[in-house]
Amino acid sequence: MQEYHILNGDALRNRFPAELNGKCITFRECFIDGPLKAQSYEQLLIDRSQYIKQEYNSTNQEYNDLVIKELEKLSNIPDNSEVNLWFEDDLFCQSNLWFVLHRFHQINKKNIKLYLVRPLNAFPYSYGHHSNYELIHIYTNRQKLEQLELWSNLWKSYADGNTTTLLQIATQLKSNYTHVRAAVDSHINRLPNNNSDGLPQEFVKNLIKQNPNLSFKQVFIAFQDKFPQYGYGDTQVRKWFDQYQKLV
Incomplete structure (x- = not known):
């Protein structure tokens, strides 16, 4: 076998x-x-x-x-x-x-x-x-x-x-x-709905909103600490980081 x-x-x-x-x-x-x-x-x-x-x-x-x-x-x-x-x-x-x-x-x-x-x-x-x-x-x-x-x-x-x-x-x-x-x-x-972009996305959005000077590395480390159950790599989180930084 x-x-x-x-x-x-x-x-x-x-x-x-x-x-x-x-x-x-x-x-x-x-x-x-x-x-x-x-x-x-x-x-x-x-x-x-x-x-x-x-x-x-x-x-x-x-x-x-x-x-x-x-x-x-x-x-x-x-x-x-x-x-x-x-x-x-x-x-x-x-x-x-x-x-x-x-x-x-x-x-x-x-x-x-x-x-x-x-x-x-x-x-x-x-x-x-x-x-x-x-x-x-x-x-x-x-x-x-x-x-x-x-x-x-x-x-x-x-x-x-x-x-x-x-x-x-x-x-x-x-x-x-x-x-x-x-x-x-x-x-x-x-998954996004009428009230939210999705749980992990909202975390990134709120983190940037509260701390607009954070670097991507700092945001990514915080995200990994908070949501290890997703297994997201830096590329996925980077998309949200770039998206929400434009709103600050």
Whole structure:
């Protein structure tokens, strides 16, 4: 039986324990932001490539080399394999995990065993705080992942913007995967409505309003301290920073 590790990002891959056997696949998308729905898987990747090109000053070739080529490896995983999913509990990582599980449901491999390798409770949003020994420990205590169709529907509800169904599915998964409901709640809280731009956006707006001379670095550090459950990088927060600074 072949073994695979799907790692959410290069940071973990660069320090992945040499003691663990198996082939690594690096997931480099960021489904916390940008287009989520398309008529087909292929069209979604085209839309994502254009979005990443625009928002992250990248190129279509870079997206193909860094993202699509790694995604293609999912389809090439043979039947009867073990797949370990290394995704942290924050919304950034969870939305990526939901996509991966939806993709496995689409591919429909035979006798694939899926395992979730979650961080220690002390550091739910960061493998970076784990020692080599601790990374091996959480692998040893990995959780078998079942209910693949339900996970696939979780992604589809997320992509469709159907928060009612999203909450229902997260509640169904809650008994075995308690962190999913928290990620879904974080997602819903960030959505704009008639009274708010969204919880994290409002935090940035009010921080700048009260302290107009703060640098972006200061705002970003404050944001990370307040909302680690989102997993936002500096690019996402920078957009809000630039937007709200214009209003001061």
